Amino acid sequence: MGIIKAKDVIYEYMRRDEEGNVEGITRAVDKVSLDINQGDFIAILGHNGSGKSTLAKHMNAILYPTEGTVWVDGKDTREEEELWNIRQSAGMVFQNPDNQIIGQVVEEDVGFGPENMGVPTKEIWERVEESLKAVGMYKFRKHSPNKLSGGQKQRVSIAGVLAMHPKCIILDEPTAMLDPNGRKEVIRAIRALNDVEKITVILITHYMEEIIYADKVYVMDDGKIAMQGTPREIFSQVEKLKSLRLDVPQVTLLAYELKKRGVDLPDGILTTEELVGALKQNRKG
Amino acid sequence: MLRDITLGQYYPEESVIHKMDPRVKLGGTVLYIISLFFMKNILGYMIAALFLGLVIKLSKVPFKFMVKGMKTILMLLMITVVFNLFLTQGTPIVTFFGKISITWEGLELAVFMAIRLSFLIIGSSVMTLTTTPNNLTDGMEKMLGFLKVFKVPVHEVAMMMSIALRFIPILLEETDKIMKAQIARGADFESGNLIQRAKAMVPLLVPLFISAFRRANDLAMAMEARCYRGGEGRTKMKPLIYQKNDYLAYAALVLYLIISIGIGRLTLF
Numbered sequence: 001m002g003i004i005k006a007k008d009v010i011y012e013y014m015r016r017d018e019e020g021n022v023e024g025i026t027r028a029v030d031k032v033s034l035d036i037n038q039g040d041f042i043a044i045l046g047h048n049g050s051g052k053s054t055l056a057k058h059m060n061a062i063l064y065p066t067e068g069t070v071w072v073d074g075k076d077t078r079e080e081e082e083l084w085n086i087r088q089s090a091g092m093v094f095q096n097p098d099n100q101i102i103g104q105v106v107e108e109d110v111g112f113g114p115e116n117m118g119v120p121t122k123e124i125w126e127r128v129e130e131s132l133k134a135v136g137m138y139k140f141r142k143h144s145p146n147k148l149s150g151g152q153k154q155r156v157s158i159a160g161v162l163a164m165h166p167k168c169i170i171l172d173e174p175t176a177m178l179d180p181n182g183r184k185e186v187i188r189a190i191r192a193l194n195d196v197e198k199i200t201v202i203l204i205t206h207y208m209e210e211i212i213y214a215d216k217v218y219v220m221d222d223g224k225i226a227m228q229g230t231p232r233e234i235f236s237q238v239e240k241l242k243s244l245r246l247d248v249p250q251v252t253l254l255a256y257e258l259k260k261r262g263v264d265l266p267d268g269i270l271t272t273e274e275l276v277g278a279l280k281q282n283r284k285g
Numbered sequence: 286m287l288r289d290i291t292l293g294q295y296y297p298e299e300s301v302i303h304k305m306d307p308r309v310k311l312g313g314t315v316l317y318i319i320s321l322f323f324m325k326n327i328l329g330y331m332i333a334a335l336f337l338g339l340v341i342k343l344s345k346v347p348f349k350f351m352v353k354g355m356k357t358i359l360m361l362l363m364i365t366v367v368f369n370l371f372l373t374q375g376t377p378i379v380t381f382f383g384k385i386s387i388t389w390e391g392l393e394l395a396v397f398m399a400i401r402l403s404f405l406i407i408g409s410s411v412m413t414l415t416t417t418p419n420n421l422t423d424g425m426e427k428m429l430g431f432l433k434v435f436k437v438p439v440h441e442v443a444m445m446m447s448i449a450l451r452f453i454p455i456l457l458e459e460t461d462k463i464m465k466a467q468i469a470r471g472a473d474f475e476s477g478n479l480i481q482r483a484k485a486m487v488p489l490l491v492p493l494f495i496s497a498f499r500r501a502n503d504l505a506m507a508m509e510a511r512c513y514r515g516g517e518g519r520t521k522m523k524p525l526i527y528q529k530n531d532y533l534a535y536a537a538l539v540l541y542l543i544i545s546i547g548i549g550r551l552t553l554f
């Protein structure tokens with residue numbers, strides 16, 4: 001069993017009217033099963049309202065499945081006495097950096113998680129230092145979070161989770177509110193965690209270009225897993241992605257159109273360099 | 286305009302005052318404020334000014350930051366001064382319409398009140414500018430910890446305060462943003478009488494409240510995701526331990542209190 005495993009998970013939100021009577025039910029996650037291996041970089045894609053956030057909140061016991069079971073590090077998330085162990089092994093970074101930074105100074109915010117876990121003072125400082133260094137924010141440790149850019153704030157949030165020494169980090173659209181530069185710097189930090197620290201990463205995103213580094217991609221639609229595979233496998237199915245209302249990156253789209261018109265290219269081209277390489281190869285051959 | 290409120294904002298700097306234990310600063314601020322209300326003559330206030338000036342100098346925070354906080358209470362200050370000036374009984378200096386008069390006693394009281402309030406605001410700004418809210422609430426939590434025996438949720442209140450302080454600048458910025466958006470759509474916050482202006486604020490408050498609740502919800506989730514479960518079993522990254530400097534500061538404080546109140550209570554005139 002992997003670090004996170006879900007079996008036939010269903011989650012339903014109750015909509016209530018003013019008196020509190022149940023008015024209707026939204027099934028946000030519908031019979032999802034997955035198994036994530038330790039050390040993997042996983043991406044979850046899907047259009048608005050497809051159930052990504054709801055699924056993510058199951059992975060550190062913020063929500064519990066209506067039906068089915070979720071295991072984190074081998075523990076059933078419904079076991080109450082394991083709650084804090086689960087939240088420690090699976091850290092979570094949210095979309096809006098302003099709403100998840102608790103401290104008034106960067107280092108105090110990063111120390112918040114370890115403080116809650118009862119880590120001794122000396123070790124908290126060590127953890128804060130190493131986490132801030134891992135995301136390249138060490139020189140900002142004495143700054144006020146309010147004065148940082150969006151990308152920097154999000155890196156602080158990541159450091160805050162990292163300081164809890166999790167086995168796995170779930171990031172729910174961490175780049176959605178950032179400009180292109182901020183996006184790049186956050187993605188770089190996330191990749192470093194996965195490559196260097198060997199932490200399992202689950203990245204939820206709208207941006208297709210962020211998933212090309214993933215080991216495995218899940219595409220969600222209407223609460224279900226509609227597609228899964230390596231980025232290349234996913235990107236080679238351009239028509240299907242379009243039908244799931246996802247934007248295919250321009251290079252992939254260009255390669256796809258060229259191929260349709262008879263140019264000999266491999267499936268699922270992900271980067272500009274790759275396309276240029278393949279086209280050069282064609283001219284020689 | 287809303288960003289001018291400095292009260293509750295931290296000014297990062299490496300100074301003796303910044304490094305001081307928050308309990309010293311809290312106790313010091315409270316005692317300083319009390320001392321201001323014990324003085325009866327100008328000499329006492331000069332000593333108080335000197336003491337405040339010395340602390341500001343040591344804190345390395347630019348003086349203009351302290352004064353910025355004053356702007357917001359200027360109105361309150363003026364009202365107090367005017368009331369004291371006109372409504373105190375005593376020997377009149379000038380009389381208007383044969384009824385309302387400015388008296389010597391009123392003048393003295395007004396001047397002292399203005400000095401007290403200004404020193405009070407500047408004194409508390411020194412504390413908030415040199416102490417991170419977390420540190421400050423830590424100090425309060427520890428100083429008031431004995432109240433836990435009486436089932437007062439000291440930790441929870443301290444946590445609430447530190448979060449409120451962190452969100453003040455964010456919410457102010459947001460208010461500014463919503464205000465500009467409404468102005469762009471023709472809203473008018475400046476003209477009209479008080480009631481009209483208050484009415485114009487309603488479309489400002491509704492989105493502000495909605496966003497504040499959404500933020501609160503998000504923040505609660507983020508805190509739980511980071512294993513927050515109240516004060517029980519929590520360790521501190523920066524535990525409060527008195528250092529040599531803190532004892533020295535206490536000594537300086539006592540010295541100040543003795544001198545300022547001793548001299549401040551002499552009758553000079």
Ligand SMILES: Nc1ncnc2c1ncn2[C@@H]1O[C@H](COP(=O)(O)OP(=O)(O)OP(=O)(O)O)[C@@H](O)[C@H]1O
Nearest residue numbers: 013014026028046047048049050051052053054055
């Ligand atoms: N608190 C809630 N109460 C009721 N319904 C909800 C709640 N949160 C989400 N939903 C519904 O559940 C479904 C899935 O929402 P979810 O937030 O998981 O989607 P998402 O894929 O994260 O979308 P986005 O890309 O916008 O973040 C949506 O139809 C949404 O309306």
Ligand SMILES: [Mg+2]
Nearest residue numbers: 052053054172
């Ligand atoms: Mg979402």
